[in-house]
Amino acid sequence: MKTDSARAQIPLPEGIPSGKEYYERSLTVALLRARESTMRRFKKYADQADLSLPQWRVLRALADGDALDAGTLCQRCVILPPSLTRILRALSERGLIRPVECDDARRHMVTLTPEGQALFDRLVGASESSRREIDEAFGEEKMMLLLDMLNELRIVTEALPDSE
Template identity: 80%
Template sequence: MNCFRMVTSVAHTAAALPADADAETHPSQEKSSDTNYYERSLTVALLRARESTMRRFKKYVDERDLSLPQWRVLRALAEGEPLDAGTLCERCVILPPSLTRILRALAERGLTRQVDCADARRHMVALSDKGQALFDELVGASENSRREIYDAFGPEKMALLLDLLNELREITEALPEPD
Protein backbone atom coordinates (compact mmCIF):
# COMPACT_ATOMS: atom_id res chain seq x y z
CA MET A 1 0.00 0.00 0.00
CA ASN A 2 1.48 3.36 -0.90
CA CYS A 3 1.83 6.25 1.55
CA PHE A 4 -1.20 8.32 0.59
CA ARG A 5 -3.47 5.26 0.41
CA MET A 6 -2.39 4.31 3.93
CA VAL A 7 -3.08 7.77 5.35
CA THR A 8 -6.49 7.87 3.69
CA SER A 9 -7.24 4.33 4.84
CA VAL A 10 -6.29 5.09 8.44
CA ALA A 11 -8.36 8.28 8.50
CA HIS A 12 -11.43 6.71 6.91
CA THR A 13 -11.20 3.62 9.10
CA ALA A 14 -11.02 5.70 12.28
CA ALA A 15 -14.00 7.79 11.23
CA ALA A 16 -16.13 4.86 10.07
CA LEU A 17 -15.67 2.31 12.83
CA PRO A 18 -18.04 2.16 15.76
CA ALA A 19 -16.48 2.71 19.17
CA ASP A 20 -16.25 -1.00 19.94
CA ALA A 21 -14.68 -1.95 16.59
CA ASP A 22 -11.23 -0.41 17.03
CA ALA A 23 -8.88 -3.27 16.22
CA GLU A 24 -5.83 -1.22 17.18
CA THR A 25 -6.47 -1.63 20.90
CA HIS A 26 -4.80 -4.81 22.07
CA PRO A 27 -7.35 -7.34 23.36
CA SER A 28 -5.49 -7.65 26.66
CA GLN A 29 -6.11 -3.99 27.47
CA GLU A 30 -9.10 -3.51 29.67
CA LYS A 31 -11.77 -1.12 28.48
CA SER A 32 -12.13 0.49 31.89
CA SER A 33 -13.42 3.75 30.46
CA ASP A 34 -14.25 5.22 27.08
CA THR A 35 -11.54 7.85 27.60
CA ASN A 36 -8.83 5.23 28.18
CA TYR A 37 -10.09 3.21 25.22
CA TYR A 38 -9.82 6.16 22.85
CA GLU A 39 -6.48 7.28 24.30
CA ARG A 40 -5.04 3.82 23.49
CA SER A 41 -6.47 3.61 19.95
CA LEU A 42 -3.77 3.87 17.29
CA THR A 43 -6.02 5.48 14.68
CA VAL A 44 -7.49 7.99 17.11
CA ALA A 45 -4.06 8.87 18.54
CA LEU A 46 -2.67 9.41 15.03
CA LEU A 47 -5.62 11.60 14.06
CA ARG A 48 -5.42 13.66 17.26
CA ALA A 49 -1.67 14.17 16.91
CA ARG A 50 -2.11 15.19 13.27
CA GLU A 51 -4.89 17.65 14.06
CA SER A 52 -3.10 19.30 16.98
CA THR A 53 0.13 19.54 14.99
CA MET A 54 -1.46 20.86 11.80
CA ARG A 55 -3.41 23.47 13.75
CA ARG A 56 -0.04 25.13 14.50
CA PHE A 57 0.52 25.65 10.76
CA LYS A 58 -3.03 26.27 9.59
CA LYS A 59 -3.25 29.86 10.84
CA TYR A 60 -0.42 30.96 8.53
CA VAL A 61 -1.84 29.38 5.40
CA ASP A 62 -5.37 30.55 6.22
CA GLU A 63 -4.12 34.14 6.27
CA ARG A 64 -2.89 33.65 2.67
CA ASP A 65 -6.09 31.87 1.56
CA LEU A 66 -4.31 28.54 1.11
CA SER A 67 -5.26 25.06 2.25
CA LEU A 68 -2.73 22.86 4.02
CA PRO A 69 -2.46 20.53 0.98
CA GLN A 70 -1.81 23.58 -1.24
CA TRP A 71 0.94 24.64 1.17
CA ARG A 72 2.50 21.16 0.99
CA VAL A 73 2.57 21.42 -2.82
CA LEU A 74 4.16 24.89 -2.69
CA ARG A 75 6.72 23.61 -0.20
CA ALA A 76 7.60 20.61 -2.39
CA LEU A 77 7.95 22.82 -5.47
CA ALA A 78 10.08 25.32 -3.54
CA GLU A 79 12.85 22.73 -3.34
CA GLY A 80 13.78 24.01 -6.79
CA GLU A 81 13.23 21.43 -9.47
CA PRO A 82 10.02 21.10 -11.48
CA LEU A 83 8.02 18.04 -10.43
CA ASP A 84 5.50 15.80 -12.13
CA ALA A 85 2.12 14.92 -10.64
CA GLY A 86 3.19 11.47 -9.44
CA THR A 87 6.14 12.86 -7.52
CA LEU A 88 3.98 15.61 -6.00
CA CYS A 89 1.35 13.07 -4.92
CA GLU A 90 3.97 10.94 -3.22
CA ARG A 91 5.89 13.76 -1.53
CA CYS A 92 2.79 15.67 -0.40
CA VAL A 93 0.64 12.63 0.48
CA ILE A 94 -2.17 13.78 -1.80
CA LEU A 95 -4.44 11.63 -3.95
CA PRO A 96 -4.26 12.31 -7.73
CA PRO A 97 -7.81 13.76 -8.10
CA SER A 98 -7.15 16.16 -5.22
CA LEU A 99 -3.79 17.16 -6.69
CA THR A 100 -5.49 18.02 -9.99
CA ARG A 101 -7.81 20.45 -8.18
CA ILE A 102 -4.95 21.88 -6.12
CA LEU A 103 -2.75 22.47 -9.16
CA ARG A 104 -5.63 24.12 -11.01
CA ALA A 105 -6.31 26.46 -8.07
CA LEU A 106 -2.62 27.34 -7.67
CA ALA A 107 -2.25 27.99 -11.42
CA GLU A 108 -5.36 30.21 -11.44
CA ARG A 109 -3.73 32.32 -8.72
CA GLY A 110 -0.52 32.51 -10.73
CA LEU A 111 1.47 30.58 -8.10
CA THR A 112 2.63 27.75 -10.37
CA ARG A 113 3.58 27.36 -14.01
CA GLN A 114 3.82 24.48 -16.46
CA VAL A 115 7.33 23.54 -17.53
CA ASP A 116 8.06 22.09 -20.96
CA CYS A 117 9.18 18.50 -20.82
CA ALA A 118 10.72 16.30 -23.52
CA ASP A 119 8.14 13.62 -22.69
CA ALA A 120 4.79 15.11 -23.74
CA ARG A 121 2.96 12.61 -21.51
CA ARG A 122 4.47 14.14 -18.38
CA HIS A 123 3.28 17.47 -17.08
CA MET A 124 5.97 19.21 -15.08
CA VAL A 125 5.06 21.96 -12.62
CA ALA A 126 7.23 24.61 -10.97
CA LEU A 127 6.67 27.61 -8.76
CA SER A 128 6.16 30.91 -10.53
CA ASP A 129 7.90 34.02 -9.20
CA LYS A 130 4.66 34.89 -7.40
CA GLY A 131 4.52 31.38 -5.91
CA GLN A 132 8.13 31.63 -4.76
CA ALA A 133 7.41 35.01 -3.14
CA LEU A 134 4.42 33.56 -1.28
CA PHE A 135 6.51 30.59 -0.16
CA ASP A 136 9.23 32.94 1.06
CA GLU A 137 6.63 34.87 3.10
CA LEU A 138 5.31 31.72 4.78
CA VAL A 139 8.36 29.54 5.26
CA GLY A 140 9.69 31.50 8.24
CA ALA A 141 6.44 31.16 10.19
CA SER A 142 6.24 27.49 9.23
CA GLU A 143 9.79 26.82 10.38
CA ASN A 144 9.14 28.67 13.65
CA SER A 145 6.13 26.42 14.33
CA ARG A 146 8.11 23.32 13.43
CA ARG A 147 10.99 24.37 15.68
CA GLU A 148 8.60 25.16 18.53
CA ILE A 149 7.10 21.65 18.31
CA TYR A 150 10.54 19.99 18.10
CA ASP A 151 11.85 21.97 21.07
CA ALA A 152 8.78 21.25 23.20
CA PHE A 153 8.80 17.53 22.39
CA GLY A 154 12.57 17.18 22.48
CA PRO A 155 14.93 16.32 19.64
CA GLU A 156 15.62 12.76 20.81
CA LYS A 157 11.94 11.93 21.26
CA MET A 158 11.11 13.55 17.91
CA ALA A 159 13.79 11.53 16.12
CA LEU A 160 12.49 8.34 17.75
CA LEU A 161 8.87 9.20 16.93
CA LEU A 162 9.69 9.85 13.28
CA ASP A 163 11.68 6.61 13.05
CA LEU A 164 8.83 4.63 14.62
CA LEU A 165 6.17 6.23 12.41
CA ASN A 166 8.22 5.52 9.28
CA GLU A 167 8.74 1.93 10.45
CA LEU A 168 5.00 1.57 11.12
CA ARG A 169 4.25 2.85 7.61
CA GLU A 170 6.73 0.42 6.04
CA ILE A 171 5.30 -2.51 8.00
CA THR A 172 1.68 -1.70 7.24
CA GLU A 173 2.47 -1.16 3.55
CA ALA A 174 4.05 -4.63 3.46
CA LEU A 175 1.02 -6.33 5.03
CA PRO A 176 -1.46 -8.05 2.72
CA GLU A 177 -4.48 -5.97 1.76
CA PRO A 178 -7.49 -6.67 3.99
CA ASP A 179 -10.33 -8.66 2.44
Protein backbone atom coordinates in the same frame (compact mmCIF):
# COMPACT_ATOMS: atom_id res chain seq x y z
CA MET B 1 -32.02 -4.52 13.69
CA LYS B 2 -29.41 -4.84 16.42
CA THR B 3 -29.68 -2.63 19.45
CA ASP B 4 -26.77 -1.13 21.33
CA SER B 5 -27.32 -3.59 24.16
CA ALA B 6 -27.21 -6.52 21.71
CA ARG B 7 -23.95 -5.26 20.25
CA ALA B 8 -22.45 -4.73 23.69
CA GLN B 9 -22.95 -8.43 24.47
CA ILE B 10 -20.63 -9.57 21.68
CA PRO B 11 -17.31 -10.40 23.35
CA LEU B 12 -14.11 -8.93 21.96
CA PRO B 13 -11.23 -11.25 21.13
CA GLU B 14 -8.97 -11.94 24.09
CA GLY B 15 -6.39 -9.26 24.79
CA ILE B 16 -8.32 -6.42 23.14
CA PRO B 17 -9.33 -3.73 25.65
CA SER B 18 -12.90 -2.52 25.55
CA GLY B 19 -14.66 0.81 25.76
CA LYS B 20 -12.77 4.01 26.45
CA GLU B 21 -9.42 2.25 26.94
CA TYR B 22 -9.68 0.70 23.48
CA TYR B 23 -10.43 4.08 21.92
CA GLU B 24 -7.82 6.05 23.89
CA ARG B 25 -5.06 3.58 22.99
CA SER B 26 -6.02 3.39 19.30
CA LEU B 27 -3.13 4.04 16.92
CA THR B 28 -5.35 5.64 14.31
CA VAL B 29 -7.02 7.95 16.84
CA ALA B 30 -3.68 8.93 18.38
CA LEU B 31 -2.26 9.73 14.93
CA LEU B 32 -5.32 11.81 14.02
CA ARG B 33 -5.24 13.72 17.29
CA ALA B 34 -1.53 14.46 16.97
CA ARG B 35 -2.01 15.58 13.37
CA GLU B 36 -4.92 17.88 14.21
CA SER B 37 -3.19 19.39 17.23
CA THR B 38 0.00 19.99 15.26
CA MET B 39 -1.68 21.29 12.12
CA ARG B 40 -3.71 23.84 14.11
CA ARG B 41 -0.41 25.57 14.92
CA PHE B 42 0.46 25.89 11.21
CA LYS B 43 -2.95 26.38 9.59
CA LYS B 44 -2.99 30.07 10.48
CA TYR B 45 0.00 30.66 8.20
CA ALA B 46 -1.68 28.95 5.26
CA ASP B 47 -4.90 30.84 6.00
CA GLN B 48 -3.04 34.17 5.95
CA ALA B 49 -1.84 33.35 2.44
CA ASP B 50 -5.31 32.11 1.40
CA LEU B 51 -3.95 28.58 0.92
CA SER B 52 -5.51 25.29 1.91
CA LEU B 53 -3.27 22.87 3.78
CA PRO B 54 -3.07 20.56 0.72
CA GLN B 55 -2.05 23.57 -1.43
CA TRP B 56 0.63 24.38 1.14
CA ARG B 57 1.91 20.78 0.96
CA VAL B 58 2.22 21.07 -2.83
CA LEU B 59 4.21 24.31 -2.51
CA ARG B 60 6.47 22.62 0.06
CA ALA B 61 7.05 19.65 -2.24
CA LEU B 62 7.99 21.96 -5.13
CA ALA B 63 10.16 24.27 -3.03
CA ASP B 64 13.29 22.16 -3.57
CA GLY B 65 13.39 23.60 -7.05
CA ASP B 66 12.88 20.40 -9.02
CA ALA B 67 9.91 20.15 -11.36
CA LEU B 68 7.64 17.31 -10.29
CA ASP B 69 4.98 15.32 -12.07
CA ALA B 70 1.45 14.82 -10.78
CA GLY B 71 2.06 11.24 -9.63
CA THR B 72 5.06 12.25 -7.54
CA LEU B 73 3.14 15.17 -6.05
CA CYS B 74 0.22 12.89 -5.14
CA GLN B 75 2.58 10.52 -3.38
CA ARG B 76 4.69 13.15 -1.58
CA CYS B 77 1.74 15.30 -0.54
CA VAL B 78 -0.65 12.46 0.29
CA ILE B 79 -3.29 13.86 -2.07
CA LEU B 80 -5.65 11.94 -4.35
CA PRO B 81 -5.32 12.68 -8.11
CA PRO B 82 -8.71 14.43 -8.53
CA SER B 83 -7.90 16.76 -5.62
CA LEU B 84 -4.42 17.42 -6.98
CA THR B 85 -5.90 18.46 -10.33
CA ARG B 86 -8.02 21.14 -8.59
CA ILE B 87 -5.07 22.24 -6.44
CA LEU B 88 -2.74 22.60 -9.43
CA ARG B 89 -5.38 24.60 -11.29
CA ALA B 90 -5.87 26.95 -8.32
CA LEU B 91 -2.12 27.43 -7.77
CA SER B 92 -1.58 28.04 -11.48
CA GLU B 93 -4.41 30.61 -11.61
CA ARG B 94 -2.72 32.46 -8.73
CA GLY B 95 0.59 32.44 -10.61
CA LEU B 96 2.33 30.30 -7.96
CA ILE B 97 3.21 27.36 -10.23
CA ARG B 98 3.77 26.90 -13.93
CA PRO B 99 3.95 23.90 -16.26
CA VAL B 100 7.34 22.64 -17.39
CA GLU B 101 8.11 21.08 -20.74
CA CYS B 102 8.56 17.33 -20.59
CA ASP B 103 9.68 14.75 -23.16
CA ASP B 104 6.78 12.51 -22.14
CA ALA B 105 3.57 14.28 -23.17
CA ARG B 106 1.58 12.10 -20.74
CA ARG B 107 3.39 13.58 -17.73
CA HIS B 108 2.22 16.91 -16.37
CA MET B 109 5.30 18.56 -14.80
CA VAL B 110 5.10 21.72 -12.73
CA THR B 111 7.47 23.98 -10.83
CA LEU B 112 7.15 27.02 -8.59
CA THR B 113 7.17 30.44 -10.17
CA PRO B 114 9.28 33.15 -8.54
CA GLU B 115 6.05 34.34 -6.87
CA GLY B 116 5.39 30.83 -5.58
CA GLN B 117 8.92 30.54 -4.23
CA ALA B 118 8.64 33.94 -2.54
CA LEU B 119 5.35 32.94 -0.91
CA PHE B 120 6.86 29.65 0.26
CA ASP B 121 9.90 31.44 1.71
CA ARG B 122 7.67 33.96 3.50
CA LEU B 123 5.46 31.24 5.01
CA VAL B 124 8.39 29.10 6.12
CA GLY B 125 9.96 32.11 7.78
CA ALA B 126 6.70 33.02 9.53
CA SER B 127 6.02 29.45 10.69
CA GLU B 128 9.57 28.66 11.81
CA SER B 129 8.92 29.90 15.34
CA SER B 130 5.97 27.48 15.67
CA ARG B 131 8.09 24.57 14.45
CA ARG B 132 10.89 25.51 16.83
CA GLU B 133 8.42 25.88 19.73
CA ILE B 134 7.09 22.35 19.14
CA ASP B 135 10.62 20.92 18.86
CA GLU B 136 11.67 22.58 22.11
CA ALA B 137 8.52 21.56 24.01
CA PHE B 138 8.60 17.96 22.79
CA GLY B 139 12.38 17.67 22.65
CA GLU B 140 14.47 17.72 19.49
CA GLU B 141 15.82 14.20 20.04
CA LYS B 142 12.34 12.84 20.69
CA MET B 143 11.08 14.62 17.58
CA MET B 144 13.78 13.06 15.42
CA LEU B 145 13.02 9.65 16.94
CA LEU B 146 9.27 10.15 16.38
CA LEU B 147 9.80 11.10 12.74
CA ASP B 148 12.08 8.10 12.19
CA MET B 149 9.57 5.79 13.86
CA LEU B 150 6.60 7.18 11.89
CA ASN B 151 8.50 6.72 8.63
CA GLU B 152 9.42 3.20 9.68
CA LEU B 153 5.79 2.48 10.60
CA ARG B 154 4.70 3.68 7.15
CA ILE B 155 7.27 1.45 5.44
CA VAL B 156 6.27 -1.57 7.53
CA THR B 157 2.54 -1.11 7.00
CA GLU B 158 2.98 -0.53 3.26
CA ALA B 159 4.88 -3.84 3.07
CA LEU B 160 2.12 -5.79 4.82
CA PRO B 161 -0.18 -7.82 2.58
CA ASP B 162 -3.61 -6.30 2.01
CA SER B 163 -6.18 -7.80 4.33
CA GLU B 164 -9.48 -8.86 2.87
